[in-house]
Amino acid sequence: MGSLSSEDVLEWNEKLARRERMDMPSWVWWAAGTAVAVLLSQVWVITAEFLDRRRKFRQAKAFAASVGKPLLVVGRPGNNRIKVYTGGDVTIDVDPGVLEDCPEGGCVADVRSIPFPDGRFGAAFVSFVLDYLPSVAEFETSLAELSRVADRVFVCHTRTLNIRWRYLPIPDSVNLWISEKQGKLRARVRLW
Numbered sequence: 001m002g003s004l005s006s007e008d009v010l011e012w013n014e015k016l017a018r019r020e021r022m023d024m025p026s027w028v029w030w031a032a033g034t035a036v037a038v039l040l041s042q043v044w045v046i047t048a049e050f051l052d053r054r055r056k057f058r059q060a061k062a063f064a065a066s067v068g069k070p071l072l073v074v075g076r077p078g079n080n081r082i083k084v085y086t087g088g089d090v091t092i093d094v095d096p097g098v099l100e101d102c103p104e105g106g107c108v109a110d111v112r113s114i115p116f117p118d119g120r121f122g123a124a125f126v127s128f129v130l131d132y133l134p135s136v137a138e139f140e141t142s143l144a145e146l147s148r149v150a151d152r153v154f155v156c157h158t159r160t161l162n163i164r165w166r167y168l169p170i171p172d173s174v175n176l177w178i179s180e181k182q183g184k185l186r187a188r189v190r191l192w
Contacts, residue, residue: 053127053156060125060154064089069122072150074111075129090121111142116149124150130187131158131176139176139187155185 004012057073064071070089092109100106109115111129124146133139146153157178176187 056154057125060123063152064122067122072121072124074126114145114149118148121150124153127156134175136187
């Protein structure tokens with residue numbers, strides 16, 4: 001490799017000066033980088049929620065089959081655009097539209113008062129329902145009711161890193177933050 005002549009150095013400095021004039025201010029690059037990082041983190045959060053829902057549904061279905069009892073699904077399977085999982089042997093929801101989505105066993109019912117006898121189900125799969133309850137007391141009532149009718153309960157909940165539910169004012173949105181530590185569910189009231 002040869003040495004640089006003074007002309008090469010001057011040409012290089014001119015190129016750098018032109019580039020600096022064309023570059024955006026550093027705050028613009030910082031803002032763009034931050035926006036990309038937030039967007040990527042939200043893609044990760046939403047993907048993690050989706051995969052967690054699929055995994056827990058499969059586990060609940062397998063557990064119910066292993067004990068020879070039906071599977072109870074609480075909450076509509078997916079939404080109007082995406083069907084994340086199929087209904088269980090029995091699906092309950094407070095929305096009468098559940099009867100259209102789950103003709104094989106849809107039932108209009110509230111998770112706080114499930115109209116089935118004790119131990120009727122092998123597993124209960126609850127997908128993004130308990131987050132919408134108005135208080136921690138009702139959350140605990142619902143868990144007790146689910147444990148009454150099912151041998152095992154599988155719960156999917158909104159992640160606290162989900163910006164859509166954490167910061168945006170959405171009507172009828174999440175009231176509780178649910179966390180799971182060492183297999184135990186806890187709930188706390190969402191303050192905003």
